[in-house]
Amino acid sequence: MRGDRDAPLVVEYGDYECPYCAKTDGLLAGVRVRRVFRHFPVVSKHPRARVLACAAEAAGLQGSYWEFHDSLYADQGRIDDPHLWERVRELGLDLDRFEADRRSEAVAERVERDFRSGLRAGVVTTPTLFVDGQAHAGVPSEELLQSFLR
Amino acid sequence: MIEPGTPAPDFSLRNQDGEEVSLESLRGGTVVLVFYPLDFSPVCTDQLNVYQEVLGELHARGVEMYGVSVDSAYSHKAFQEKLGVSIPLLADFHPKGAVARAFGVYDEERGVSARALVMIGPDGAVVWSYRSPSPLEIPGANLIFDALDERAAA
Numbered sequence: 001m002r003g004d005r006d007a008p009l010v011v012e013y014g015d016y017e018c019p020y021c022a023k024t025d026g027l028l029a030g031v032r033v034r035r036v037f038r039h040f041p042v043v044s045k046h047p048r049a050r051v052l053a054c055a056a057e058a059a060g061l062q063g064s065y066w067e068f069h070d071s072l073y074a075d076q077g078r079i080d081d082p083h084l085w086e087r088v089r090e091l092g093l094d095l096d097r098f099e100a101d102r103r104s105e106a107v108a109e110r111v112e113r114d115f116r117s118g119l120r121a122g123v124v125t126t127p128t129l130f131v132d133g134q135a136h137a138g139v140p141s142e143e144l145l146q147s148f149l150r
Numbered sequence: 151m152i153e154p155g156t157p158a159p160d161f162s163l164r165n166q167d168g169e170e171v172s173l174e175s176l177r178g179g180t181v182v183l184v185f186y187p188l189d190f191s192p193v194c195t196d197q198l199n200v201y202q203e204v205l206g207e208l209h210a211r212g213v214e215m216y217g218v219s220v221d222s223a224y225s226h227k228a229f230q231e232k233l234g235v236s237i238p239l240l241a242d243f244h245p246k247g248a249v250a251r252a253f254g255v256y257d258e259e260r261g262v263s264a265r266a267l268v269m270i271g272p273d274g275a276v277v278w279s280y281r282s283p284s285p286l287e288i289p290g291a292n293l294i295f296d297a298l299d300e301r302a303a304a
Contacts (some may be wrong), residue, residue, distance in 0.1 A: 044202040044234045081272065122290030125196040 002066050008148055011036045012129040016053060017046035017053040020139050022073045024127045027140055031148040037069065039114040040126050048079050051102075053111045056082050058102035062093045065133040151254040151265060151281045158270045159252040163218070163240040165228035169239055171216070173274065178212045178275075181197040181270045182294060184237075185255050187285050189221040189229035195287045197265075202235040204291045211298060215239050220247050220262055255281060265289065269297055277301060 010033045014021035024082070028035060039057075041049030052072055061066035071087045072079070078086075088098045101107055118128070122135065129136045136144055152158070162172040173181070186197060198217060204271055205284040210217055217277045221229070226239035242249045242263065250263035251254040265282035278297040282289050 042196075042199045042203060045196075045199040047234075115203070119200075119295075120292050122292050124200050124288040124290050125193075 001034060001036050001068050004032055005034065006141070007032045007034045009034045010148075011038060012126045013038050013040035013114075013121075013123045013126060013128045013130075015041050015049045015071045015126045016069075017049045017076065017079065018042075018126045019076065021114060021127045022076055024129070032143055033148050038118060039111045040118040040123055040128070041115060042126065048110060050099075052084075053114075054077055054102045055096060055098075057110050058098050058104075059088065059091065059093060060081055060102065061107075061148045062097065064091050064093055067091050068084065069143070071145045078135050152268060152279055158268070158274055158276050159249075161241060161249045161252065163249060164223045165238045166223055166227070166230050168223050171238070174215055175268075176214060177274055178272050180211075180272060180298075182208070182213055182215045182270045183253070183270070184215060184217045185250055185253070185263040185266040185268070186217060187221050187257075187260070187265065188219055189225045189239075193286060193288060194304050198235050198237055199231055200288075200291055202233075202237055204295075205237060208294070213294075213298065217226075218249060218263065220250070221255055232297075233279070236269050242253050253279075257285075260298050267294065269294070271301075 004083050010028065012024065012035065014024070014037060024083065035076055039053035043050050056072065057069045059065055068087060085095060088095050103148060121130070125137050127139065131144070152212045160175060162170050165171050184201065201215060207242050215237050217237055223241045226241055231239040232237055238284060247256045247263060251252060251281045253268055255264045255266040265285050265288065267280045271277040280289055280293055
């Protein structure tokens with residue numbers, strides 16, 4: 001969770017390899033919202049999506065979830081393992097711990113739980129945003145973004 | 151659209167590899183038919199990709215899933231490869247849309263199938279069906295699991 005405590009809550013289902021999610025991330029950064037990100041890795045379409053979701057969760061175990069999240073969306077062209085290690089070093093995290101954590105059962109379960117909750121909520125595409133219990137599939141419309149500015 | 155309790159009309163269609171798949175040959179297991187308008191249209195892409203992610207779970211529950219559209223077997227092959235999915239795709243190609251029509255999901259105006267899901271039980275009767283209100287609206291995988299859970303509870 002990030003953002004103002006009193007700002008409207010946006011729950012986003014996204015995938016770190018999805019370009020529309022990266023676009024959405026930038027748009028949401030420009031409005032006043034409280035954000036929750038849930039993993040919805042569609043591996044048949046994005047082979048690295050689950051690996052990246054686990055990596056972000058592993059960074060989160062060292063207190064740098066959103067920093068890692070931002071770093072992935074800032075550059076989706078560099079998502080191989082050495083690129084992940086580079087990001088970990090830049091953020092000053094413990095690499096050995098990151099490597100163990102991102103392959104751990106607990107992290108895999110966390111990502112799977114997010115994915116299942118998305119399926120349950122009827123998510124069929126990324127990004128899908130939930131605002132006030134209402135689903136908005138795809139990159140948020142100008143209208144939706146405007147509603148956060150009010 | 152075809153209602154639960156109705157015997158599913160038999161069909162025999164070619165899959166992406168040109169092999170005949172008939173409903174008769176699928177008897178004894180639960181089958182989910184995923185009717186969709188066309189290969190290579192951007193919305194279908196997401197639909198089959200998401201279903202692919204739960205295919206293992208469906209198989210574990212004794213469910214086989216088949217995609218059905220009016221495209222040819224060759225188109226299906228290319229589409230399957232492009233998406234990276236293993237869900238078999240059936241060609242409702244000749245006579246065009248005959249199976250979709252038999253299941254009551256053919257869109258005569260557009261000349262393609264509507265987006266619909268039909269679950270057929272081991273005895274060959276339809277146990278659940280769902281038609282999307284618009285081709286742009288993709289039925290979530292949750293609907294399939296809800297239908298399975300409901301049947302298991304009944």
